[in-house]
Each structure stands twice: as structure tokens, then as C-alpha cells.
Amino acid sequence: MLPTIEWQDDAVVMVDQRRLPAAEVWVRCRTAPEVARAIKTMVIRGAPAIGVAAAMGIALAMRRSAATGTKQFATEFQKTCDLMAGTRPTAVNLFWAIERMKRTFALAVQAGASVAEIRNRLEADARAIHDEDVESCRAIGRVGAAFVPDGARVLTHCNAGALATAGYGTALGVIRAAVEAGKRVSVVADETRPFLQGARLTAWELVRDGIDTTVICDNMAGALMRQGLIDLVVVGADRIAANGDFANKIGTYSVAVLAKAHAIPFYVAAPLSTIDLATADGAGIPIEERPHREVTHVGAARLTPEGAAIRNPAFDVTPHDLVAAIFTERGACTAPFADSLRAVAGAR
Numbered sequence: 008m009l010p011t012i013e014w015q016d017d018a019v020v021m022v023d024q025r026r027l028p029a030a031e032v033w034v035r036c037r038t039a040p041e042v043a044r045a046i047k048t049m050v051i052r053g054a055p056a057i058g059v060a061a062a063m064g065i066a067l068a069m070r071r072s073a074a075t076g077t078k079q080f081a082t083e084f085q086k087t088c089d090l091m092a093g094t095r096p097t098a099v100n101l102f103w104a105i106e107r108m109k110r111t112f113a114l115a116v117q118a119g120a121s122v123a124e125i126r127n128r129l130e131a132d133a134r135a136i137h138d139e140d141v142e143s144c145r146a147i148g149r150v151g152a153a154f155v156p157d158g159a160r161v162l163t164h165c166n167a168g169a170l171a172t173a174g175y176g177t178a179l180g181v182i183r184a185a186v187e188a189g190k191r192v193s194v195v196a197d198e199t200r201p202f203l204q205g206a207r208l209t210a211w212e213l214v215r216d217g218i219d220t221t222v223i224c225d226n227m228a229g230a231l232m233r234q235g236l237i238d239l240v241v242v243g244a245d246r247i248a249a250n251g252d253f254a255n256k257i258g259t260y261s262v263a264v265l266a267k268a269h270a271i272p273f274y275v276a277a278p279l280s281t282i283d284l285a286t287a288d289g290a291g292i293p294i295e296e297r298p299h300r301e302v303t304h305v306g307a308a309r310l311t312p313e314g315a316a317i318r319n320p321a322f323d324v325t326p327h328d329l330v331a332a333i334f335t336e337r338g339a340c341t342a343p344f345a346d347s348l349r350a351v352a353g354a355r
């Protein structure tokens with residue numbers, strides 16, 4: 008399985024997703040600011056992977072800390088948590104992972120642990136967050152695969168694959184699990200402007216796995232649906248509100264509207280760490296606005312004239328009434344989502 012991110016001795020190592028598929032380059036982050044920068048600049052991206060990176064970045068900072076007393080150690084810990092929290096605002100997995108690390112820290116302090124022991128516990132928890140994410144993805148895959156008929160032509164948007172998680176993927180996990188169950192599945196991957204996660208990353212992962220993959224430009228999805236060439240849609244999520252509204256890569260909402268118009272089932276695949284019961288509905292989800300250069304340029308080439316205003320919201324919100332089911336590691340949630348999401352995520 009493709010390792011998206013690994014803890015190696017004194018460093019957090021991740022494949023540079025900005026360079027794929029042209030080059031497989033590994034980035035070694037030795038400090039928390041390096042990890043934070045990697046998240047912000049999308050060396051690593053995808054909601055669960057961002058959470059894993061933040062947890063490892065925090066553990067790394069505390070391993071390198073020169074503090075001898077718990078007071079100084081706690082101050083540095085809090086500063087590192089704040090640094091990670093300032094990287095990307097939409098994926099709730101980031102904040103979930105930071106909160107989990109804070110709980111681990113607090114429990115260790117309460118138990119009278121030494122600085123060295125707290126360090127070890129933080130590192131162990133960061134590794135556990137990584138490993139649990141892979142297990143969650145495999146469980147989500149098994150749940151979702153039951154909804155994928157043999158011969159299905161599946162459209163996906165962005166990259167919710169091994170690269171976006173600790174491994175295996177959420178939406179791509181569903182596809183992988185269906186294939187592993189012996190079903191014939193072909194995938195249509197939206198290119199996903201402007202960062203091209205679909206064209207570059209989803210296609211790269213699926214081709215490596217030998218899964219039949221066709222890349223389309225984002226504006227082709229409707230035409231394919233109208234021609235009867237898509238049987239279902241499955242996407243990932245960055246944050247699912249208590250009522251089932253969810254944020255995902257910009258363009259997801261358009262795909263959901265198109266799916267509804269063509270009576271094509273639209274599914275979301277996400278771990279419990281993506282469910283945010285504290286946010287009532289989609290209106291409360293913060294949407295990241297990214298640098299304009301991602302829209303104005305492809306590589307070094309400028310596409311747009313100087314003087315044109317630019318928008319670059321990285322995510323949109325899809326209302327829950329467009330969603331047929333949300334696949335989690337604890338089963339498939341269906342409407343009413345306020346009840347089904349609380350049932351799986353209420354007692355975490």
C-alpha cells in the first residue's frame with residue numbers, strides 16, 4: 008500500500024502531492040513549522056491525512072523540545088497546537104486530531120507523567136491516529152462496497168484516496184473494496200480544477216491499482232450523466248455537519264445537483280473524525296479561500312489576464328437532501344441524517 012505519511016525516527020516523511028504524478032519526491036519535515044507549511048502548501052492534503060500530519064507534527068515538536076519541566080513543556084505544546092490549527096480551516100479532522108493530542112497530553116499530566124513519558128505518549132498517539140485511519144478506511148470501504156453493483160461506472164471528484172488519508176482512502180476505499188470483492192468497476196475521475204487532485208492524484212492511484220479509469224474535465228460530468236454513462240457518485244468529505252450537510256472540494260455541490268437531476272445515487276464516504284456534530288448545518292462550516300495563483304496559473308504559465316478579479320474558494324457545501332447515504336466505519340447513514348449521524352458519532 009502506498010505510504011502517504013510516515014513517522015521515521017526524528018522526522019515526518021510525506022510524498023509531495025504537488026509533484027505527482029510527474030515525480031515521486033519525499034519531503035522530510037524535521038520541525039513542526041515544516042509540517043505546518045507542508046499542510047498549508049498542500050505537500051500533504053485530504054482531510055484525514057491533514058489530521059495525521061498535524062498529530063505527527065505536534066509529537067515531533069515535543070520530541071525536539073528542550074523543556075525539562077512540564078510547565079515550559081505545556082506552553083510549547085499549546086503553541087504547536089495553535090500553529091497546526093492555523094494551517095487549513097475546513098477539514099475538521101485537523102481539529103479532531105489536535106483535540107485528541109490535547110486529551111492525551113492532559114491525561115498524561117494528570118497521571119503525573121514525566122516530560123519524557125508525555126513525549127512517548129504523544130508519539131504513540133500520533134502513530135495510533137495514523138494506523139486507526141487506515142483501519143477506518145478499510146471498514147468504510149466494506150460498508151460502501153455493498154452499494155456498488157457489479158459493472159458500476161462510478162464518478163468521483165477530487166482525491167479521496169490513499170493519498171488523502173493514512174492509506175486506502177475513503178471514496179477510493181469504497182471502489183477498492185468493491186474491486187477486491189470481485190466486482191467489475193470503472194471510474195470516471197473529475198479533473199478537479201484548480202489543483203487537479205482528480206487528474207493527477209486519483210488517476211495516478213487507480214492506474215497503479217489497475218482499475219479502469221477515465222479522466223474528464225469538470226464540465227463534462229453532466230453530459231456523461233445525461234448519456235447514461237454514470238451509475239453512481241462517491242466522494243469524500245472535509246466536514247459533515249450534524250444535519251448531514253457537508254463540505255468537500257469545490258465542485259462537489261455541482262456534481263450532487265447533476266446527480267439529483269439524473270436520478271443517480273450520490274454517496275459520501277468519510278470516517279467518524281470528519282463528522283462535526285457541534286456544527287448544526289452547512290452554513291456554519293468555514294470555507295478556505297486559497298491563493299489566487301492556483302487559478303490564474305498552471306505551473307509557470309499564466310492563464311488569466313492581469314486585472315481580472317479571481318475567486319478561489321477551496322470547498323463548497325452540499326446540502327444533505329442531495330445525499331443518498333454517508334458511509335462510515337460504523338455503517339451507512341441515511342436520512343434523517345440528524346439521527347443517523349448522531350447514532351454513529353454521538354458516543355465517540
Ligand code: MRU
Nearest residue numbers: 052053054165167171243244256
Ligand atoms: O484541498 P484538498 O485537496 O485537501 O481537498 C480534499 C478533499 O476535498 C477531499 O475530498 C476530502 O478531504 C476527503 S479526503 C478522504
